[in-house]
Amino acid sequence: MDSQGSMIRGATSPTTSARPGTANSTKRKRSGIDFESSPGTGGEADDDGLERHTPRQPGVKRACNECRQQKLKCDVQQDPFHACGRCTRLKLACKIDHHFKRVGKRSKHAEMERTIETYKAELQRAQSQGYVLEHDELQSPIANNGVYSTNTQSYMGSDEAVSSLLTLKQGGGSYGLRPQIVRELEGVGLTEEAINHLFNEFWNCYHPYLPFLNPAQSPDQYYQQHPLLFWVIIVVAARRYTADPSLLTALSAPLSRLLWSTIGEVPSTHYVVKALCLLCTWPLPTSTTSTDPSHILGGVMMKAATGIGLHRPNHTQDFSRVSVDLNKEQLHDRVTTWAVCNIVAQNLGTGYGQPASTLYDWTLAVRPGENGPFTLSAELEARLQIERFCDKVSKEMYSNSTDPRGIAGDELRATLTRVYRREYSELYAAIMSQGDLSPIVKLYLTAAGLHLRLSAFFDSSTTQGYMDDLMGLWRAANAFLEVVFDLETSSFDMDGRSPLRYATNYILQMIIAACFTLLKHLSSFSLAK
Structure with a gap:
């Protein structure tokens, strides 16, 4: 120890020692960096005031890794090992690693x-x-x-x-x-996957009954056009949505509030009219027909359509405060929407037994050979002809101002039945000759024949041709139900789903009328003879 101390003191003679602040002093401090944070490694002063260093004694404790990283004094004890006060207070892992290096x-x-x-x-x-x-x-x-x-x-x-x-x-x-x-209505949210599934359900199962929307458009495009149109499509598709049977119930009240708040906004757009067409065709579920607002919504639909000039698509500017310049595609879209409005309004009138608020004007006139924005698809043109016929039957048979029930007299009704029976035969032959129409068109066509024959229930037993009218009604009901059963056994897709499951409210009403007709005949005297 003495020889070592002499060597150290000899290395720090006055001729070789450096004053504070010089390079040698800095070098000496750097060489002692490993000792400045460890107890017992400090330097001592000699009699001349010069700093002298004592060597690190064997077994002297070093600072732990955490304290060395932070350049802090450490009171760790190595043998026996006791964690330092800082690591204990901060709940750090206190350890000593001789190969530890600080991280910058x-x-x-x-x-x-x-x-x-x-x-x-x-x-x-x-x-x-x-x-x-x-x-x-x-x-x-x-x-x-x-x-x-x-x-x-x-x-x-x-x-x-x-x-x-x-x-x-x-x-x-x-x-x-x-x-x-991605879409939410009053707390009921839908993911993108669910929305795509529901829209596909709508295109595959419901759209064939009223083909006037564009399947090429995405759900986001329909939402941008109007949120009501988007949510009505979702609700219609949710009627038979097996993935979540409770979705229709969950959305019924929020959609109803959205509907009436939208109707209160004037002026409207033809996208709102489209939504009303769908909602009148597939109304929200209700417990009784007395609480069904479909007939009211049908009137709102027609008034909103005429209010924005759908019945005058070439003069839309007259119904708008802003400049409107429609291209051919936009004009055709409005003509198609106007035609569907009349189809839906006629179905409401026929199904509910109420006067239909239809308007078959020049815009919907048949112009053979013309190919332009006013030309409808073959499917919609056939449907429009059928509903025109139903409108004529309703107005002539059930709009007698001299009768408290509005029913035409027995003799007049018998004459009108013969006239319209011939006209219906011609309409049936003309439509069925078009081979590219879907079976749904035939379903509506036979429903129109049943509507014509249902007036036989108002005949008295003394009316001329009474039995012929009853038998004609029997045949019309059977013809309609045969088409219904054919549609029931067919399928839309490989899943084997019947198209009849997704039928419109009007078709269901006519099915009830046909079943009632058969029941009435089976219990009448006419078949007992």
Whole structure:
């Protein structure tokens, strides 16, 4: 020890020692950096005031890794080992590693930034695939095949909120994510998958009964046109939606409120008229017919259509305060919507036994050989001809101003029946000669024949041709039900679903009328003879 101390004192002679602030002093301080944070390694002053250093004694304790990283004094005890006060207070892992090297803050921050960027990229990729963040503090929604019911206003907030909600497990690829709700109506949310499924259901099963919308348009395009049109399509498709049978019930009240609030907004658009056409064709479920607003909505539909000039598509500017310049496609869309309005309004009048608010004007006139925006598809043109015939029968048979019931007299009704029977035969032959029409057109055609023959129930037994009229009604009811049964045994797709499951309210009303006709005949005296 003395020889070692002499060597150290000799190395610090006045001729070789450096004053504070010189390079040698700096070098000496750097050489002692491993000792300045350890107890017992400080220097001592000699009699001349010069600093002298004593060697580190064997077994002297070093600072722990955590304190060395922060350049702090440490009171760790190595043998026996006792954690230092700082690690104990901060609940850190106190240990001594002789090969430990401090990590610079800059490099550590750079590594953290790279990790954050990686997580952000993974988050954006997950969100682009239709996922949204979920947090334990949020009320978990009840999911059913992409349909979510919740009271939260939104699941997406600012970037800070998104970052705070994300839970990532390092290396495991596990995220706190769930399918994203893209459309919501009063707490009933739908994922993109559920929306696409419902729209496909509508195009495949319901659209053939009223083919006037464009299947090539996406659900987002229909929502941009008007939210009411989008949600009406969803509700119509939910009538037989096996993936979630409760969806129709959940959406009925919110859609009804959206409907009446939209109707109160004046002026309207022809997209709202389209929504009313669908809703009058497939009305919301109700317990009794007395609470069914379909006939009222039919009147609103026609008034809204004429209010925005759908019946005068070439003069739409006269019904608008802004400049309107329609191209050929837009003009055809309005003509088609106007034709469907009359078809739906006539179905409402025939099915409910009320006067129809139809208007078969020049816009809907048949112009053979013309090919332009006023030309309807073969399917809609045939449907329009059928409803024109039903309108003529209703007005002549059931609009007698001299009768308290509005029924035409027996003799007049018998004459009109013979006239319209011949006209119906010609209409039937003309429509059935077109081989490219769907079986649904024949369903509506035979329903029109039943509508014509139902007037026989108002005949008295003394009316001339009374028995012939009853037998004609019997044949009309059987002809209609045969088409119904043929449609029941056919299928729309490979799933074997019957088209009749998705029939319109009018067809169901005519089925009831046909069944009532058969029941009435079976219990009458005419078949007993």
